[in-house]
Amino acid sequence: xxxxxxxxxxxxxxxxxxxxxxxxxxxxxxxxxxxxxxxxxxxxxxxxxxxxxxxxxxxxxxxxxxxxxxxxxxxxxxxxxxxxxxxxxxxxxxxxxxxxxxxxxxxxxxxxxxxxxxxxxxxxxxxxxxxxxxxxxxxxxxxxxxxxxxxxxxxxxxxxxxxxxxxxxxxxxxxxxxxxxxxxxxxxxxxxxxxxxxxxxxxxxx
Numbered sequence: 001x002x003x004x005x006x007x008x009x010x011x012x013x014x015x016x017x018x019x020x021x022x023x024x025x026x027x028x029x030x031x032x033x034x035x036x037x038x039x040x041x042x043x044x045x046x047x048x049x050x051x052x053x054x055x056x057x058x059x060x061x062x063x064x065x066x067x068x069x070x071x072x073x074x075x076x077x078x079x080x081x082x083x084x085x086x087x088x089x090x091x092x093x094x095x096x097x098x099x100x101x102x103x104x105x106x107x108x109x110x111x112x113x114x115x116x117x118x119x120x121x122x123x124x125x126x127x128x129x130x131x132x133x134x135x136x137x138x139x140x141x142x143x144x145x146x147x148x149x150x151x152x153x154x155x156x157x158x159x160x161x162x163x164x165x166x167x168x169x170x171x172x173x174x175x176x177x178x179x180x181x182x183x184x185x186x187x188x189x190x191x192x193x194x195x196x197x198x199x200x201x202x203x204x205x206x
Contacts, residue, residue, distance in 0.1 A: 025117060027124045030079035030091070035070040037088040038081060038105075039063070045107035054142055058170045064105055080124055082108070082117050092121040094128065094137075101129040103139040106148065118151050130179055138176035149173065 030038060042063045049059055064072075072093060073079050078101075082090035090108040094101045103125055108117045129137050140163070141148050152175040153159075161174035 030081045035066040039066045090117045100136045101134045140172045
């Protein structure tokens with residue numbers, strides 16, 4: 001079933017209304033039988049990070065095994081895929097933590113990167129988070145995933161924290177996005193709170 005978020009008044013997909021879905025690429029809920037293809041996307045997306053200096057064990061852990069992906073889907077966890085025709089070319093998973101949603105396993109097939117697929121997936125996940133009464137979405141990303149970090153900033157996420165040697169010796173950056181205007185103002189780039197946290201980090205990503 002194609003992923004659709006109905007507009008209250010017009011019955012139109014919010015994603016279609018924002019111009020985020022096209023005839024070529026659609027976002028839908030993953031099915032158990034998609035597990036192997038999702039694993040393939042994760043592998044092809046994350047393995048190149050090794051050449052950037054990211055540790056092999058960290059990459060291996062990021063490439064979720066097919067049986068684990070299937071378990072995520074069957075258990076009711078939010079797993080989305082992007083399709084170009086019959087091919088799965090991207091994926092993202094959302095894990096609800098109280099009233100926050102953590103985005104994990106965001107990946108796009110290399111030949112489809114820089115075409116807005118990651119943006120479509122993440123935006124779809126945000127709509128689901130709001131619909132599920134979450135006040136915030138956040139993600140942890142590795143220092144070497146510069147393109148992902150730029151995507152989060154472009155979508156209005158804020159660099160909220162820095163975790164030194166957090167996962168298999170790798171440094172991670174926390175990006176978050178609050179869905180209320182008040183929270184966004186509190187964490188704006190000109191906020192004294194934000195500046196204080198930024199200055200406390202050992203070094204900056206960009």
